Amino acid sequence: xxxxxxxxxxxxxxxxxxxxxxxxxxxxxxxxxxxxxxxxxxxxxxxxxxxxxxxxxxxxxxxxxxxxxxxxxxxxxxxxxxxxxxxxxxxxxxxxxxxxxxxxxxxxxxxxxxxxxxxxxxxxxxxxxxxxxxxxxxxxxxxxxxxxxxxxxxxxxxxxxxxxxxxxxxxxxxxxxxxxxxxxxxxxxxxxxxxxxxxxxxxxxxxxxxxxxxxxxxxxxxxxxxxxxxxxxxxxxxxxxxxxxxxxxxxxxxxxxxxxxxxxxxxxxxxxxxxxxxxxxxxxxxxxxxxxxxxxxxxxxxxxxxxxxxxxxxxxxxxxxxxxxxxxxxxxxxxxxxxxxxxxxxxxxxxxxxxxxxxxxxxxxxxxxxxxxxxxxxxxxxxxxxxxxxxxxxxxxxxxxxxxxxxxxxxxxxxxxxxxxxxxxxxxxxxxxxxxxxxxxxxxxxxxxxxxxxxxxx
Amino acid sequence: xxxxxxxxxxxxxxxxxxxxxxxxxxxxxxxxxxxxxxxxxxxxxxxxxxxxxxxxxxxxxxxxxxxxxxxxxxxxxxxxxxxxxxxxxxxxxxxxxxxxxxxxxxxxxxxxxxxxxxxxxxxxxxxxxxxxxxxxxxxxxxxxxxxxxxxxxxxxxxxxxxxxxxxxxxxxxxxxxxxxxxxxxxxxxxxxxxxxxxxxxxxxxxxxxxxxxxxxxxxxxxxxxxxxxxxxxxxxxxxxxxxxxxxxxxxxxxxxxxxxx
Numbered sequence: 001x002x003x004x005x006x007x008x009x010x011x012x013x014x015x016x017x018x019x020x021x022x023x024x025x026x027x028x029x030x031x032x033x034x035x036x037x038x039x040x041x042x043x044x045x046x047x048x049x050x051x052x053x054x055x056x057x058x059x060x061x062x063x064x065x066x067x068x069x070x071x072x073x074x075x076x077x078x079x080x081x082x083x084x085x086x087x088x089x090x091x092x093x094x095x096x097x098x099x100x101x102x103x104x105x106x107x108x109x110x111x112x113x114x115x116x117x118x119x120x121x122x123x124x125x126x127x128x129x130x131x132x133x134x135x136x137x138x139x140x141x142x143x144x145x146x147x148x149x150x151x152x153x154x155x156x157x158x159x160x161x162x163x164x165x166x167x168x169x170x171x172x173x174x175x176x177x178x179x180x181x182x183x184x185x186x187x188x189x190x191x192x193x194x195x196x197x198x199x200x201x202x203x204x205x206x207x208x209x210x211x212x213x214x215x216x217x218x219x220x221x222x223x224x225x226x227x228x229x230x231x232x233x234x235x236x237x238x239x240x241x242x243x244x245x246x247x248x249x250x251x252x253x254x255x256x257x258x259x260x261x262x263x264x265x266x267x268x269x270x271x272x273x274x275x276x277x278x279x280x281x282x283x284x285x286x287x288x289x290x291x292x293x294x295x296x297x298x299x300x301x302x303x304x305x306x307x308x309x310x311x312x313x314x315x316x317x318x319x320x321x322x323x324x325x326x327x328x329x330x331x332x333x334x335x336x337x338x339x340x341x342x343x344x345x346x347x348x349x350x351x352x353x354x355x356x357x358x359x360x361x362x363x364x365x366x367x368x369x370x371x372x373x374x375x376x377x378x379x380x381x382x383x384x385x386x387x388x389x390x391x392x393x394x395x396x397x398x399x400x401x402x403x404x405x406x407x408x409x410x411x412x413x414x415x416x417x418x419x420x421x422x423x424x425x426x427x428x429x430x431x432x433x434x435x436x437x438x439x440x441x442x443x444x445x446x447x448x449x450x451x452x453x454x455x456x457x458x
Numbered sequence: 459x460x461x462x463x464x465x466x467x468x469x470x471x472x473x474x475x476x477x478x479x480x481x482x483x484x485x486x487x488x489x490x491x492x493x494x495x496x497x498x499x500x501x502x503x504x505x506x507x508x509x510x511x512x513x514x515x516x517x518x519x520x521x522x523x524x525x526x527x528x529x530x531x532x533x534x535x536x537x538x539x540x541x542x543x544x545x546x547x548x549x550x551x552x553x554x555x556x557x558x559x560x561x562x563x564x565x566x567x568x569x570x571x572x573x574x575x576x577x578x579x580x581x582x583x584x585x586x587x588x589x590x591x592x593x594x595x596x597x598x599x600x601x602x603x604x605x606x607x608x609x610x611x612x613x614x615x616x617x618x619x620x621x622x623x624x625x626x627x628x629x630x631x632x633x634x635x636x637x638x639x640x641x642x643x644x645x646x647x648x649x650x651x652x653x654x655x656x657x658x659x660x661x662x663x664x665x666x667x668x669x670x671x672x673x674x675x676x677x678x679x680x681x682x683x684x685x686x687x688x689x690x691x692x693x694x695x696x697x698x699x700x701x702x703x704x705x706x707x708x709x710x711x712x713x714x715x716x717x718x719x
Contacts, residue, residue, distance in 0.1 A: 091487035098490070395589040400501055403582070407498045410491060439505050447508040447529060448586060455614060456526070457587055457621055457658040458507070458533035 093370040094413050096302035098406060100239050104377050105405075107243040108250070108385040109398060117196040118251045119389045125252045127151045132254040144256035148264045151257075155268065159279040167286055182225055182241065186218040189244045231303070238300045242374050246381035250389060258386050259437075262430055265379060269424040284422065300377060303369025370413070376425040380405050383433045391441050396448055400440040404432035464596040467615035471588050475581050475622045482573075488566045489574045496544055496578030496629075503540035504586065507533035527659075534651050537579070541629065544575050545636050568633060569686060576629015580622035588618045607662045616668060617658065620675045624654055627675075627682035634685045643685075650678055 130143035224234040272278040384401050391397035408429025416423050483489045511529030548571045555564030602608040628647045635643025660667040
């Protein structure tokens with residue numbers, strides 16, 4: 001799969017990087033950005049709210065540098081060397097995303113298989129008002145399609161609202177929204193989750209202990225996600241909140257609606273990111289026009305982000321300084337390029353100049369990671385969790401969906417390296433996942449069960 | 459029954475595979491990707507085979523030995539077909555990686571990819587065969603209450619282990635045979651696979667199935683070892699931990715060589 005990075009691509013990349021290197025010394029590196037990641041600025045982040053203010057997070061991969069395969073820029077690098085590094089980093093970045101996606105899925109599947117609460121039917125979200133308890137298949141299908149239409153419309157409305165907020169520079173509103181949603185996830189949903197786990201294992205816990213535990217968990221989480229914290233802790237929190245959100249969806253979405261919604265959301269993702277008039281694309285373009293990073297979003301970043309603050313005259317006074325952005329802050333700038341250091345305009349940003357400067361070369365040599373929107377984590381986990389919950393005790397289906405999603409992610413990252421612009425991460429994985437779910441559940445399961453009952457191996 | 463049986467059987471079935479993955483695959487990203495890709499191909503073959511089986515059952519109208527034999531044979535042949543498809547894809551990937559690298563050699567050799575893809579086929583095949591059994595073994599129940607063998611779990615675990623190893627060896631042999639266009643190798647791999655699968659049809663008579671399968675595994679292992687370039691001398695050298703004298707010119711001189719930075 002990595003073979004699909006053809007020569008012409010890397011040449012183009014090398015070319016851009018060389019020219020960008022030249023212009024990197026001078027302020028605004030829009031040329032760098034434009035050259036390297038022209039539309040790569042498409043690290044479109046969309047905030048969509050689910051349920052009372054939870055943000056689903058952006059749905060596309062902010063492939064950042066290298067758009068997926070971080071290519072370090074070396075002034076004296078041979079084109080070939082850059083290409084090989086592209087590849088090496090490409091594979092490394094795939095693994096950097098495999099691990100968190102796998103962890104999130106493991107958490108969700110483990111919870112589904114052990115805690116009965118998340119598989120019990122206990123009402124539905126207001127976004128899916130039609131019940132699926134009808135006797136006839138046609139009616140059920142119709143209800144699920146209607147539920148999907150309502151859900152997707154809610155998402156579209158939220159996204160458009162967000163784009164409008166961004167267009168009219170209501171940054172405080174957006175920050176407030178984000179903080180509110182993560183507060184709810186970190187405190188309320190964690191409390192419910194912990195309660196159910198304790199109930200399942202019949203462990204008694206008194207309220208003071210519970211309060212201390214939840215308070216610490218939530219407070220540290222808020223700090224890590226919205227401000228600063230160790231990278232791995234922040235990654236762990238993002239994985240946990242994605243898992244919690246996915247569990248909520250698995251519990252409250254009725255069966256058929258869930259599958260139809262998964263399908264519809266991948267189509268929506270595809271259109272919103274790639275169509276010229278799509279909300280996410282417009283968001284990205286607006287951000288590009290203003291030359292600022294897209295508003296803060298919940299994005300999973302696999303590495304520390306380094307930016308060089310040499311763009312503006314005022315920062316030039318301090319000399320180019322490297323600022324370490326907490327990966328959380330990254331959410332603000334998924335575009336890992338020097339020009340984004342300018343985004344000091346954002347109030348929650350708190351640049352911390354850590355090292356004395358450096359050349360762009362040194363900067364680029366630092367670990368660069370890939371970013372994936374939390375919405376993607378959530379929907380991958382919903383798919384696998386639903387497979388685990390509804391596939392009649394069968395583990396094969398869950399595993400097949402898991403492999404399908406990983407392969408889809410791999411292919412998406414490959415495409416990212418080829419096209420170098422923001423790509424929706426859902427369509428390929430969800431398509432493979434859905435195909436494998438239905439075929440494994442209906443075709444493979446009876447076959448494997450029959451083989452196993454006779455202890456036959458193929 | 460219970461957690462002990464579950465963990466024990468899981469360890470038997472996946473011990474070698476887990477060790478191989480942890481020691482050889484986990485550290486290299488490219489190999490992990492090949493691992494997942496191999497699993498994907500195996501799943502495709504299983505899908506096709508299940509479809510065939512289901513169709514034959516529906517057409518035949520009964521669910522007993524004949525469609526199952528047909529289904530199993532089809533599954534084996536389709537798996538080998540998918541292994542071939544995997545070979546083609548990995549070969550192309552290898553060429554692509556080679557052209558993109560600075561010294562014309564790809565970071566992963568075709569032999570390594572053969573080994574990893576064989577291992578991935580083995581792992582996913584083993585997992586699909588045994589994971590439901592393991593899940594059941596963790597819970598309450600009596601094995602063989604209807605007159606079946608009470609050794610079901612442990613024999614399944616051993617069979618799975620053999621299967622994982624067999625797939626790994628077949629992967630190495632198959633890719634090598636395809637690379638060198640050696641039809642005999644291909645035929646033997648397919649034949650070996652059909653034999654292994656066929657032996658499991660003798661199943662409650664474990665002496666007739668487990669024994670020969672392990673002998674087959676050993677034989678295939680030795681053959682794969684030879685194919686991959688191993689030999690008795692290599693083993694001896696490795697075991698004796700002899701260091702190869704490095705061919706470096708040592709400079710003895712009264713004059714100090716100025717150290718060059």
